[in-house]
Amino acid sequence: MILPEDKKTLLIHCQYVYGLGHYVRMMELAKGLTGSFNVYFVNGGEPVLNFDIPEELNLIQIPAIYKQEETGILLPVDKHISLDVCFAARQNLIADLIEKINVDIVITEHFPFGLLFESEVRKLIEYVKHKNYNARIICSVREIIDSNKGSKRDDYICEILNQLYDLVLVHGDRQHIQLSDSFPLIDRIKVPIIHTGYIVSKEIECKQSQQPNTILASIAGGRLGDELLEALIDCHLSLSKKLDHKMILFSGAFQSDFQKQQTKVSALLSDKIELKEFNRTEYLSEMGSAKMIISLGGYNSMIESLSIGKSLLVYNRTFIGNNVEQDLRIGYFKRKGCLEVLNFDELKSSVLIEKIISQFNRPTLSRLTIDINGVSCSEKKILELVNSKSNEYLQ
Numbered sequence: 001m002i003l004p005e006d007k008k009t010l011l012i013h014c015q016y017v018y019g020l021g022h023y024v025r026m027m028e029l030a031k032g033l034t035g036s037f038n039v040y041f042v043n044g045g046e047p048v049l050n051f052d053i054p055e056e057l058n059l060i061q062i063p064a065i066y067k068q069e070e071t072g073i074l075l076p077v078d079k080h081i082s083l084d085v086c087f088a089a090r091q092n093l094i095a096d097l098i099e100k101i102n103v104d105i106v107i108t109e110h111f112p113f114g115l116l117f118e119s120e121v122r123k124l125i126e127y128v129k130h131k132n133y134n135a136r137i138i139c140s141v142r143e144i145i146d147s148n149k150g151s152k153r154d155d156y157i158c159e160i161l162n163q164l165y166d167l168v169l170v171h172g173d174r175q176h177i178q179l180s181d182s183f184p185l186i187d188r189i190k191v192p193i194i195h196t197g198y199i200v201s202k203e204i205e206c207k208q209s210q211q212p213n214t215i216l217a218s219i220a221g222g223r224l225g226d227e228l229l230e231a232l233i234d235c236h237l238s239l240s241k242k243l244d245h246k247m248i249l250f251s252g253a254f255q256s257d258f259q260k261q262q263t264k265v266s267a268l269l270s271d272k273i274e275l276k277e278f279n280r281t282e283y284l285s286e287m288g289s290a291k292m293i294i295s296l297g298g299y300n301s302m303i304e305s306l307s308i309g310k311s312l313l314v315y316n317r318t319f320i321g322n323n324v325e326q327d328l329r330i331g332y333f334k335r336k337g338c339l340e341v342l343n344f345d346e347l348k349s350s351v352l353i354e355k356i357i358s359q360f361n362r363p364t365l366s367r368l369t370i371d372i373n374g375v376s377c378s379e380k381k382i383l384e385l386v387n388s389k390s391n392e393y394l395q
Contacts, residue, residue, distance in 0.1 A: 020221040103132060
């Protein structure tokens, strides 16, 4: 590939182990940066099918790794190799890439706020700095870290940021949620911190629905939360007797039992329910015309729905460990009157039906003002950083 000489080269390292949040957010950012930079996107998570990648974006898929929720163990998606072999192959591919291109900017998604892939990311930064000492290093992170009380390693995270990084981009609206709400030691971070606004897709368009009774439901990645789809399928016929609606369900990107659920839906003999395989573009299109959305509380699922003022019922799933990111986000926007919450013990059909009907018939509230200019703000701040001799202006 011949690179335009007037563009600097930007490399993104993205890793996700459960859902799709990091990938979707960073892919939307990467798309927005291709006008100003030659963008290379190193993806360490499982490849996502039915997800459009623009031609001008260089996607480098390295051997994928995911995490078992029950055990907390990292595993290669390729069952034929060990984790050590997988990491070694990844490191070689990253080193080869950096040798071939001259990287001016590195963006690491979530690291160092998440340390699972510390060795890999540190070596990536080391490779880049060895070849181009003046390369800028940027941390990209969502508005909420895993815990509202911080962690034992927060001091260490601050050390890494202060030692290696030039800028922290927090993809949230500080008028609503600030990084300090879930990272108490924020004052110990000496590099500039910018709240960019939320990142949402430009493909979402709120349409005057031709199907005003449509309920749209999704579990995004689908490794977690499959019980929500099962509950919606189970309650559909009974719900149809009480509520005139059509239900469109999207399976998860990594879900393994789509055919089983498809058979279950077909057995209902109803034209008012449809199960579709994960497709990012199609989901965004359906979102624009749906009356109501049912989802988990992930960054993209919630913010994209809220950004176009949809009636929202959010499944507040409990995650193993101390990860309360979704709970914190759900709780905040619930207090703002933007959504209704569905808990695990409310998935039984009798309760679920009443929750759906109540939210479906709820009067539409005035849309909450949310800054969704995360891509354009990030692009502006990155350009300012790389075109300056110092980053003092950002403070």
